[in-house]
Amino acid sequence: MSAGKISALQASRRARSALMALLALLALGLSGCASMPEGALARGDPWERMNRQVFSFNEAVDEAAIKPAALVYQSLVPGVVRTGVSNVFGNVGDAWTSANLLLQAKPKQSLDMGFRTLVNSVLGLGGLFDVADEMGMERFASEDFGQTLGYWGLKSGPYLVLPLLGPSTLRDTTAMLLDVQDSGASVLWKEPRDRNGASVLQLLNTRVRLLNAGRVLDQIALDKYVLLRDAFLARRRSLIYDGEPPDEESAPAPYKSRGR
Amino acid sequence: MQRRTWISAFGLGALLLASPVLRAQAMAADAFVRQVSSEVIDAVKADKSIQSGDVARIRQLVDAKVMPHVNFQRMTASSVGPQWRSATPDQQKRMLVEFQTLMVNTYSGALTQVKDQAVVVKPMRGSADRDELVVRSEVRGSGDPIQLDYRLEKSGDGWKIYDVNVGGFWLVDAYKGQFAKDLSSGGLDALITRLADKNKSLASAKN
Numbered sequence: 001m002s003a004g005k006i007s008a009l010q011a012s013r014r015a016r017s018a019l020m021a022l023l024a025l026l027a028l029g030l031s032g033c034a035s036m037p038e039g040a041l042a043r044g045d046p047w048e049r050m051n052r053q054v055f056s057f058n059e060a061v062d063e064a065a066i067k068p069a070a071l072v073y074q075s076l077v078p079g080v081v082r083t084g085v086s087n088v089f090g091n092v093g094d095a096w097t098s099a100n101l102l103l104q105a106k107p108k109q110s111l112d113m114g115f116r117t118l119v120n121s122v123l124g125l126g127g128l129f130d131v132a133d134e135m136g137m138e139r140f141a142s143e144d145f146g147q148t149l150g151y152w153g154l155k156s157g158p159y160l161v162l163p164l165l166g167p168s169t170l171r172d173t174t175a176m177l178l179d180v181q182d183s184g185a186s187v188l189w190k191e192p193r194d195r196n197g198a199s200v201l202q203l204l205n206t207r208v209r210l211l212n213a214g215r216v217l218d219q220i221a222l223d224k225y226v227l228l229r230d231a232f233l234a235r236r237r238s239l240i241y242d243g244e245p246p247d248e249e250s251a252p253a254p255y256k257s258r259g260r
Numbered sequence: 261m262q263r264r265t266w267i268s269a270f271g272l273g274a275l276l277l278a279s280p281v282l283r284a285q286a287m288a289a290d291a292f293v294r295q296v297s298s299e300v301i302d303a304v305k306a307d308k309s310i311q312s313g314d315v316a317r318i319r320q321l322v323d324a325k326v327m328p329h330v331n332f333q334r335m336t337a338s339s340v341g342p343q344w345r346s347a348t349p350d351q352q353k354r355m356l357v358e359f360q361t362l363m364v365n366t367y368s369g370a371l372t373q374v375k376d377q378a379v380v381v382k383p384m385r386g387s388a389d390r391d392e393l394v395v396r397s398e399v400r401g402s403g404d405p406i407q408l409d410y411r412l413e414k415s416g417d418g419w420k421i422y423d424v425n426v427g428g429f430w431l432v433d434a435y436k437g438q439f440a441k442d443l444s445s446g447g448l449d450a451l452i453t454r455l456a457d458k459n460k461s462l463a464s465a466k467n
Contacts, residue, residue: 219462230437231429
């Protein structure tokens, strides 16, 4: 990984909060004058032109720096260690999932996930080993604050591709300001210097897991931007409805259809 | 998010289609998916050449065992949309050939990702004697569980699959989005040409 890449990442991290707020504002400002592309699936993407530019930027950065670095990481670091790294970040994510389940008034699932985190933190040496999985404890799909807002009926708003961070929506980007989960690093490491190192590690860890997915995507996509967008929006909607989204677009918010 | 498991789920879905049990007589749809699931896992674990990514062998398997159990005509028709009905028989035939090749490529890539996963079929809700229904399942491996659902239609004594949902994304919706631009700018012929080019470049990349 080049030094330039690291400093770019550091800069982006420092400027993240400001950037998010700016993007949210920009997004709100743009919504007035944006023209709608045709096609039913494009309804959630009034900023397609801007999004495509950011998407191209992300692809270029990935091709030039992130993917090569991930390949090096994969070849140098043994699988056991990589699994450990993955588990630590996963454990922090589980804690945040537990908190969000509580915010969605699902106390039982929240408690289960909380207990899972506790087991892995204590018995699994700070999350290094997924002991809870060995014990047969169920893992629920991860929840973040954007999903919690969606659960209580807030619409996703337009699709938004973020520089370096990738697919999002206006709602999820705003929620990310509160999301601890997307930087497990910031929970575990308080010193900025350590945190930046950890962020790079998290980035590499994620990218390695995406290597195969990327290959399959390149194989089947006629238009990769559209495929990623449609997949992202469908998946977010499905997650908010806990895997059973209604067919109609104008269906009531998830919390209203509880206990069906 | 575990994209790796996501892709594996896709592969499992493909293998699920591949099992001979699909020919079983008038079985309840969820029991049928459940029974097939366990056999699929065993099949993958037993086959070293699939795990090591022998593309030719995987493609053979998909061609011979997966495709016969999918209502492919219906999948193609709904992915193309209204233009399918106004297409000539010749156009339809060419479209089916190219789309099928693309699908086999998709599955071949995904199949190599199946490792240590298990499929849990969720209990069915509502009456089970309908002609079309959804069977929901979940692929559990390391990391987040991955949603894997099927739309089934009754076909004689058994079932045929006409759509698959991986991680919240229906396959037909995915292809609808991919096809829309070519269909609106150049019609079905433009799309067929595009698919043929794509398939050719994939074939040359692999050999």
